[in-house]
Amino acid sequence: MNDMMSKIKIIENSEYAVQAKGLIKQFGDHKAVDGVDLRVPKGMIYGVLGPNGAGKTTSIRMLATLLKLDGGTAKIFGYDVEKDPHLVRQLIGVTGQYASVDESLSATENLIIFSRLLGLGRKEAKNKAVELLEEFGLTEAAKRPLKHFSGGMRRRLDLAASLISQPPLIFLDEPTTGLDPRTRNQMWETIRRLVNGGSTVLLTTQYLQEADELADRIAVIDRGQVVAEGTVNEVKQSVGSSSLHLSMKNDNDKQRALSLVEKVLNVQSTVSMEGGKIIAPMKDANRMTDLLLAFREADIPLEEFSVQKPTLDEVFLSITGQTNVGSDNKDSQEVSA
Amino acid sequence: MSNTSTNALNRQRSSFRQSVRNSFTMAYRGLIKIKRTPEQLIDVTLQPILFTLMFTYIFGGAIAGNVSNYLPIIIPGILVQTVITTSVVTGVQLREDMDKGVFDRFKSLPIARIAPLAGSLLADTVRFTIATTLTFTMGYIMGYRPEGGFSFLLLAGLLVIVCAWAVSWIFAFLGVIARTASSVQGMSMIVLFPLTFLSNAFVPAETLPKLLEWFSNINPVSHLVTAIRELTNSGIVGWDFAISLIGAAVIVAIFAPLTVRAYMKRA
Ligand SMILES: Nc1ncnc2c1ncn2[C@@H]1O[C@H](COP(=O)(O)OP(=O)(O)OP(=O)(O)O)[C@@H](O)[C@H]1O
Ligand SMILES: [Mg+2]
Numbered sequence: 001m002n003d004m005m006s007k008i009k010i011i012e013n014s015e016y017a018v019q020a021k022g023l024i025k026q027f028g029d030h031k032a033v034d035g036v037d038l039r040v041p042k043g044m045i046y047g048v049l050g051p052n053g054a055g056k057t058t059s060i061r062m063l064a065t066l067l068k069l070d071g072g073t074a075k076i077f078g079y080d081v082e083k084d085p086h087l088v089r090q091l092i093g094v095t096g097q098y099a100s101v102d103e104s105l106s107a108t109e110n111l112i113i114f115s116r117l118l119g120l121g122r123k124e125a126k127n128k129a130v131e132l133l134e135e136f137g138l139t140e141a142a143k144r145p146l147k148h149f150s151g152g153m154r155r156r157l158d159l160a161a162s163l164i165s166q167p168p169l170i171f172l173d174e175p176t177t178g179l180d181p182r183t184r185n186q187m188w189e190t191i192r193r194l195v196n197g198g199s200t201v202l203l204t205t206q207y208l209q210e211a212d213e214l215a216d217r218i219a220v221i222d223r224g225q226v227v228a229e230g231t232v233n234e235v236k237q238s239v240g241s242s243s244l245h246l247s248m249k250n251d252n253d254k255q256r257a258l259s260l261v262e263k264v265l266n267v268q269s270t271v272s273m274e275g276g277k278i279i280a281p282m283k284d285a286n287r288m289t290d291l292l293l294a295f296r297e298a299d300i301p302l303e304e305f306s307v308q309k310p311t312l313d314e315v316f317l318s319i320t321g322q323t324n325v326g327s328d329n330k331d332s333q334e335v336s337a
Numbered sequence: 338m339s340n341t342s343t344n345a346l347n348r349q350r351s352s353f354r355q356s357v358r359n360s361f362t363m364a365y366r367g368l369i370k371i372k373r374t375p376e377q378l379i380d381v382t383l384q385p386i387l388f389t390l391m392f393t394y395i396f397g398g399a400i401a402g403n404v405s406n407y408l409p410i411i412i413p414g415i416l417v418q419t420v421i422t423t424s425v426v427t428g429v430q431l432r433e434d435m436d437k438g439v440f441d442r443f444k445s446l447p448i449a450r451i452a453p454l455a456g457s458l459l460a461d462t463v464r465f466t467i468a469t470t471l472t473f474t475m476g477y478i479m480g481y482r483p484e485g486g487f488s489f490l491l492l493a494g495l496l497v498i499v500c501a502w503a504v505s506w507i508f509a510f511l512g513v514i515a516r517t518a519s520s521v522q523g524m525s526m527i528v529l530f531p532l533t534f535l536s537n538a539f540v541p542a543e544t545l546p547k548l549l550e551w552f553s554n555i556n557p558v559s560h561l562v563t564a565i566r567e568l569t570n571s572g573i574v575g576w577d578f579a580i581s582l583i584g585a586a587v588i589v590a591i592f593a594p595l596t597v598r599a600y601m602k603r604a
Contacts, residue, residue: 064445089447100438102366104373109366116362117448119355145373161442 012192014078017169017200018063023072025058025224032058034224034303035072039203040217042077045195047215048204052275053222056204057097060171064094076169076218093162097173097204099147099154100161107133107157111164118165132160138188152183160188170194172203176210179249189212219318228319235319243308244288249301255277257300264291283305356449363443363456368463370452381423381464384473390413392559405480408429411475413493413565417558420468420497421533423595425503425525428512431523435513435603454509454600461505463500485572495567498583500561503585506592512601516518530604532558555583 001072018040028111040046050056061067063074065085074081076088090321093176094100101110126145133139136156146154154176163171175191176184191214195201211218212232220235222226228235244265248257253277261280262268265287266279282288285307295302370376371596392411393404434440436455442455473490481489516541517519534560535552536542542550557580564577569574 023598064442066444086447089445092445094442096438096441096447098438100440100442102370102439105366109369111367113369114442114446115361117359117443117446117452238604325430 008203014075015042015289016075017077018039018046018202019076019078020059020072020074022064022072023059023062023069023074025055025062025067026070026337031224033062035046036221036224036226038219038226040200043195043204044216045191045201045214047211047218048202048221049206049208049211049218050204051206051219054219054221058162059174059221060094060202060204061096064092064171065089066094085121090165092170093165093167093170095162095175097157097177099152101154101158103146105287106143106145107138109150110146110157111161113234114154114161128164132163136160137186151178152180155179155183155187156190159187163194167199169200169202172201174204174206176205176207184210222319244278244280244282244305245306245308246280247276247303249303250278251255254299257295260275260294260298260300261291264294269276277304349490356451356455357451359452359539360455360459363452365432365456366461367460371460371463378464378467381419381468382425382471384422385415385419385468385538386475388419389472389475389479405448408476408481409566409570410477410541411539412472413569416493416497416563416565417500417536418538420465420501421504421558423464423468424461424501424527425508425522426531427458427505428465428508428510428515428521428525429518431457431503431509431512432515433516436518436586440549450601452595454597456511458505462498462502466494468566469494469497472534472544475517482555483569485569489572492574493530493565495577496562496568497565501583503588506589506596510592510599512595513596513603525567531554536562538562557581560584 016039018038020038022169023033023036023038023067024031034067036049036055036059038046038059048056048059058067062069063076063081065081065088069082073305077091079091081088082166101114106111111129111132112318116122116126117191129142130139133142138157138160140152141149141153146157149157155178159172159175162172167215172191176187191201191203203214215232217231218229218235219226244261246257246261248254260279261278265282265284267283288307292305348349387465389412392415396407396411431454436454440453475492485493506526508521511524511528512521515524531552535545535549536556537553538558542553542559560577561581561584564575564581567573567575567577
């Protein structure tokens, strides 16, 4: 506990949990990470998003002292990962993309050994193991060898092992990949709890929904570079804001409807090519009631009425320069009229 | 866990005491693994038993006239051969271990960098001890009654364990630099066979062709075998005993730093 206090004191010196500038990692002649800048303020969940091979894992491994930097600098709570790796390791917990626990040992033995390595006494280590297993719902399986663990159990044990020393910064590389929806929700809960307890979490994910759900800020990485950064909303807005989609029962009402929309919402709107929908940017949600009332007064029957926010998927695909945006998975709240 | 320095975090690399502690924890891990997968002890249990039986009955008559005359010559030979062979496993297992995800965690913990390496070498002395005990026991069952007595037998066992531990640094080095566990196995065999077979372990060196005799005479394994024979059969701590220890020290002096350097580079 004393130790936890001193860690808190140490990290008060720095405003940021992670400050990376111009990170570079080269494998052969391939630049896996090509000038990544990251700033993670303390006490938040920071999401790093990117497609396969974007360089997420490589970046995290450099920040976690597991991989040498080929260029740039990285500081954890103000301490340089290259100059003070031993110190940095006392401030971080790492849960890698692939389980980093010992397959041939039981869950308890794993936790005891990691605890002992971290300097806990025999008794303390045992207690710590029991406490963590309890917290992660692994008590029943504690004595079984990991070979017989499910993917979700392994993942939880892996996270538990990263929390032994109550590190103020936790790296989670794709913490929910391969988990079923229920287990994923549990993992989300755990991650939120960690942050409520004062820790900072840097996680990577390919699930945009996950970043949306969890992260306070995100960085989108593609081909080794950060292509967008900000709060989830900022990143979404950088691509476009919500829009209103309307379609009429009778095609010949379209012209009247269009002028009505422009009058009530006071915006420029367009008629889309496919399906002849009216699409208008939506700035003020309060005006919707007025618009619907106006339609009723003018006696224009509506076929469909929906508000669509750009999904993180669309944002992601448009930023990372991939096309074929699926139109069927839109994050829309549809109101049939 | 925190010391009393001005800030509780430790800026320095690990102290010597921490290195020793971490290494013992890693050795403890190695022992649990052995306990969990006892099948990996098959080589250290079967080899001494089979070799003692085979060599004694196949070569005994031809080389020494009869079995009981051959035992004092062959048991030290088999002992050395078996225990040195066992040390190959160190490298193979180290490679397998390093390829596993758990090594990532070891690397991310604020522990002595050398601990995973030192720990696994430490745990392997248990295998050497098992192999040593079984070889002597098999010999005893077949009628081997070393003249030197029990305390010299113990000293001989200790000597062979120390030397095997030293040799295991060679294989640990191969384990660290190799890409796959099976390539470690292959490379190790190339090192191992000349060392153990081109020695006086099974046949007197004088019966070998000139070139091989010359190699056998400079082969440290021969000196180790001779040292063990002198210890067990006549209770002599001789020149070969010293040479064996010096040889062991030289191997460690060369290969421990090499291995640690290669390991750190990868770690
Ligand atoms: N040890 C290595 N040797 C050579 N190339 C590597 C190595 N590690 C990663 N790479 C390459 O670097 C690039 C980035 O890999 P990285 O694992 O960081 O991607 P990622 O964003 O984590 O992807 P994923 O979502 O699939 O986990 C990839 O092209 C990969 O092939
Ligand atoms: Mg990855």
